[in-house]
Amino acid sequence: AQKITQTQPGMFVQEKEAVTLDCTYDTSDPSYGLFWYKQPSSGEMIFLIYQGSYDQQNATEGRYSLNFQKARKSANLVISASQLGDSAMYFCAMREGRESDMRFGAGTRLTVKP
Amino acid sequence: GAVVSQHPSWVICKSGTSVKIECRSLDFQATTMFWYRQFPKQSLMLMATSNEGSKATYEQGVEKDKFLINHASLTLSTLTVTSAHPEDSSFYICSTAGYSNQPQHFGDGTRLSIL
Numbered sequence: 657a658q659k660i661t662q663t664q665p666g667m668f669v670q671e672k673e674a675v676t677l678d679c680t681y682d683t684s685d686p687s688y689g690l691f692w693y694k695q696p697s698s699g700e701m702i703f704l705i706y707q708g709s710y711d712q713q714n715a716t717e718g719r720y721s722l723n724f725q726k727a728r729k730s731a732n733l734v735i736s737a738s739q740l741g742d743s744a745m746y747f748c749a750m751r752e753g754r755e756s757d758m759r760f761g762a763g764t765r766l767t768v769k770p
Numbered sequence: 771g772a773v774v775s776q777h778p779s780w781v782i783c784k785s786g787t788s789v790k791i792e793c794r795s796l797d798f799q800a801t802t803m804f805w806y807r808q809f810p811k812q813s814l815m816l817m818a819t820s821n822e823g824s825k826a827t828y829e830q831g832v833e834k835d836k837f838l839i840n841h842a843s844l845t846l847s848t849l850t851v852t853s854a855h856p857e858d859s860s861f862y863i864c865s866t867a868g869y870s871n872q873p874q875h876f877g878d879g880t881r882l883s884i885l
Contacts, residue, residue: 701876760813
């Protein structure tokens, strides 16, 4: 069963504006981690931000922040002050427990317009 | 710097050829590594879990005889696509394992094109 859901196949944002990429997840494991990765057209997976299931505060990393709503099982990525270089595929992922593999959502293609 | 080194980056070969892709962990020991496959405009799909010194664990629907995985040392895992055909053309990417609070570090991926 699909455990990570990204409902936005594509998103557009104007340069310098903020954008939110949606992600919902499903798990019965109380211990899990949520991750966002960026994949430019060159293919490499770039780790952006992490949120643990027990973390009380939303994670932030520079222009990236994660809007974590545990009861709703959502972990949306917020990118502030979008830049042209932010245009890429963005994947939400979840890992449950110890040394388990990471499962990915379908991804959202973000296009930043000048 | 890079945590995981994956080679080659690009492979173009004829149908029927076997192709080996290497994934090396740099500066750390990796008892477990993951191999993913990604078709154009799709997400990463886990193919198999590579375990050092033991057999790999394959996801349902992945042919173990087609995709041979060897994890003979703590720093090297290899994926061999045997007798590759055009439908095997895809982007293959490896990654490290870790605990739930650790990001997986990915290789840069291998674009495989079978003519």
